[in-house]
Amino acid sequence: MIELKHLSKVFPTADGDFEALSDINLTIGDGDIFGIVGMSGAGKSTLVRCINLLERPTQGEVLIDGENLMDLSPARLRQTRRSISMIFQQFNLLMQRTCLKNICFPMEIAGVPAAEAKKRALEYLDIVGLPDKANAYPAQLSGGQKQRIAIARALASNPKVLLCDEATSALDPTTTRSILKLIQDINRRLGITVVVITHEMAVVEEICTHVAILDHGHMVETGTVEEVFSNPKTEAGRRLVFPEGARIDQFPVASVVRVVFNGGSSYEPLIASLAIDCGVKVNILGADTRNVNGKAFGSMLLGLPEDKSEAAKAMNYLRAQQDVSVEEVPDYHG
Amino acid sequence: MDKFLNQMMAALTEPAMQQEMLNGIWETLYSTAAATVLACLLGLILGVILVAGEKEGVRPLPGPLMKFINIVINILRSVPFLILMMMLLPVFKPLIGTSIGTPAAILPLVVAAAPFVARLVETSLREVDKGVIEAAQSMGCTPFQIIWKVILPESKPGLVAGFVTALITILGYGSMAGFIGGGGLGKIAINYGYNKYNYGVMFVAVVLIVILVQVFQTIGTKIAVSLDHRITDKGGKRRSKKETLGKIKENKNKSIPNGMR
Ligand SMILES: Nc1ncnc2c1ncn2[C@@H]1O[C@H](COP(=O)(O)OP(=O)(O)OP(=O)(O)O)[C@@H](O)[C@H]1O
Ligand SMILES: [Mg+2]
Numbered sequence: 192m193i194e195l196k197h198l199s200k201v202f203p204t205a206d207g208d209f210e211a212l213s214d215i216n217l218t219i220g221d222g223d224i225f226g227i228v229g230m231s232g233a234g235k236s237t238l239v240r241c242i243n244l245l246e247r248p249t250q251g252e253v254l255i256d257g258e259n260l261m262d263l264s265p266a267r268l269r270q271t272r273r274s275i276s277m278i279f280q281q282f283n284l285l286m287q288r289t290c291l292k293n294i295c296f297p298m299e300i301a302g303v304p305a306a307e308a309k310k311r312a313l314e315y316l317d318i319v320g321l322p323d324k325a326n327a328y329p330a331q332l333s334g335g336q337k338q339r340i341a342i343a344r345a346l347a348s349n350p351k352v353l354l355c356d357e358a359t360s361a362l363d364p365t366t367t368r369s370i371l372k373l374i375q376d377i378n379r380r381l382g383i384t385v386v387v388i389t390h391e392m393a394v395v396e397e398i399c400t401h402v403a404i405l406d407h408g409h410m411v412e413t414g415t416v417e418e419v420f421s422n423p424k425t426e427a428g429r430r431l432v433f434p435e436g437a438r439i440d441q442f443p444v445a446s447v448v449r450v451v452f453n454g455g456s457s458y459e460p461l462i463a464s465l466a467i468d469c470g471v472k473v474n475i476l477g478a479d480t481r482n483v484n485g486k487a488f489g490s491m492l493l494g495l496p497e498d499k500s501e502a503a504k505a506m507n508y509l510r511a512q513q514d515v516s517v518e519e520v521p522d523y524h525g
Numbered sequence: 526m527d528k529f530l531n532q533m534m535a536a537l538t539e540p541a542m543q544q545e546m547l548n549g550i551w552e553t554l555y556s557t558a559a560a561t562v563l564a565c566l567l568g569l570i571l572g573v574i575l576v577a578g579e580k581e582g583v584r585p586l587p588g589p590l591m592k593f594i595n596i597v598i599n600i601l602r603s604v605p606f607l608i609l610m611m612m613l614l615p616v617f618k619p620l621i622g623t624s625i626g627t628p629a630a631i632l633p634l635v636v637a638a639a640p641f642v643a644r645l646v647e648t649s650l651r652e653v654d655k656g657v658i659e660a661a662q663s664m665g666c667t668p669f670q671i672i673w674k675v676i677l678p679e680s681k682p683g684l685v686a687g688f689v690t691a692l693i694t695i696l697g698y699g700s701m702a703g704f705i706g707g708g709g710l711g712k713i714a715i716n717y718g719y720n721k722y723n724y725g726v727m728f729v730a731v732v733l734i735v736i737l738v739q740v741f742q743t744i745g746t747k748i749a750v751s752l753d754h755r756i757t758d759k760g761g762k763r764r765s766k767k768e769t770l771g772k773i774k775e776n777k778n779k780s781i782p783n784g785m786r
Binding site for chain 1: 654659660666667754
């Protein structure tokens with residue numbers, strides 16, 4: 192379990208101190224795939240680098256299985272870092288070593304005998320699906336293949352935690368998917384806790400179980416992906432989850448409600464049945480809907496008719512639905 | 526002109542002159558080799574200290590110490606080589622027992638060339654990707670492991686190229702040392718050309734030096750290229766294997782620093 196307590200990081204810069212992280216509190220459970228999302232500059236990289244103390248927090252605690260890394264001696268810290276692997280956007284492979292030797296590297300550092308290291312490295316090459324690249328140099332690989340080698344290298348130290356800082360941001364969508372699949376697979380098969388840093392919500396949707404939203408160094412929302420995605424509570428959350436915002440038709444509307452889908456129902460049947468069952472027609476003012484782990488999530492803005500009784504009928508009907516929550520939007524401005 | 530050609534012929538055919546030339550080649554080779562090995566070793570150590578010891582380095586050293594090393598290197602680099610040699614010859618005299626001849630020139634050569642090598646090494650080491658060093662840190666490497674297993678191996682091609690540059694520079698310095706009592710081809714060229722106006726012999730000696738430089742440079746470049754497994758091109762296009770290999774070669778040629786001439 193990873194716990195960050197009252198973590199803050201201040202960078203002294205030419206024009207005064209810059210607080211990149213302020214009072215972050217976060218708990219990441221064993222076996223989670225935990226997403227940390229935020230706009231560029233929100234402090235995501237800084238946060239993940241604090242987890243293995245590549246960046247030393249200015250204040251606060253970093254607890255891994257209850258042990259505060261801030262208190263460790265340099266030697267003990269190095270020991271602990273071996274159980275926290277990290278992969279990077281730019282892969283950061285050793286360019287003058289073959290893939291096999293790259294994967295052997297962490298074992299070499301840990302003092303694993305060369306023969307055994309090689310044997311295990313070959314197994315990891317297999318896991319990441321590149322058994323024929325043992326003797327290739329990183330420069331001869333595509334970006335996706337390089338990231339696979341980096342993942343194999345990250346696994347080689349038998350880690351409890353895998354930190355991924357924008358691990359797929361340099362890759363095309365198809366390759367991104369396959370790498371995410373691999374990470375998910377590793378999480379399930381080896382039970383490794385994964386922390387995924389990204390600015391792409393699609394990545395979170397694809398694999399994460401939990402998510403935290405970071406905005407200008409503050410952690411504004413955290414919870415399961417379902418919770419946060421179905422009903423983001425903060426402006427920053429909504430901006431990330433629904434980047435397009437709500438698009439509005441030109442019809443004048445009396446009152447507006449936000450209908451939030453929490454998985455299960457899908458959208459069109461609901462609107463259709465609203466019309467059929469209650470005979471009430473509503474305007475769809477905007478919708479942003481998505482599919483998370485096979486379930487429907489998202490929200491929709493509905494404009495209700497002027498007629499008060501019809502509007503009430505529609506509200507009651509919507510409230511009766513399962514997996515749907517409804518809230519009025521009091522001062523809606525197109 | 527005839528005189529010049531005759532002198533040249535003499536240098537190439539007369540047994541005594543031939544012997545002198547061969548001696549000169551031998552002296553040049555071994556003094557250059559010895560001075561290069563020592564200068565590169567010293568330069569490598571200094572270069573590693575310069576990079577690893579700075580404030581943001583993998584093993585920061587006290588600031589005043591770093592400042593001191595930098596200043597000493599800059600001073601040694603800024604004194605003209607011949608003057609530095611003249612100053613250093615008497616310093617090393619007690620150690621070597623003589624201040625003329627080939628061995629006498631080796632240690633001063635080392636002291637004069639090591640700071641230059643240190644800067645070449647420094648430049649090569651700084652080219653290692655910060656991200657790779659960070660990755661190594663995240664794996665729990667000690668500073669020594671990062672230097673020994675990451676920084677040095679990753680910059681090997683650049684280091685080798687730097688050492689070749691050092692070798693050739695030291696060959697040139699060594700020839701100039703002929704002016705102040707050093708041995709080798711440089712001394713022959715200076716003796717005959719400058720002192721005796723025998724330009725034929727001087728020309729032969731100079732051509733021999735040029736040939737040595739060409740040979741060292743060619744071999745050195747080949748080695749540096751064969752050691753490099755990077756593709757510097759970031760185009761990231763997928764290529765067939767054959768094309769890729771061609772590309773590697775092309776890029777390797779490009780990646781040899783201009784400093785090597
Ligand atoms: N060493 C540093 N010195 C000063 N400021 C820094 C330093 N490192 C990061 N920052 C600042 O901290 C903020 C957060 O940076 P960070 O790299 O964590 O952002 P990020 O969320 O990872 O962004 P991106 O998605 O672009 O990678 C930025 O405003 C950045 O300028
Ligand atoms: Mg970042």
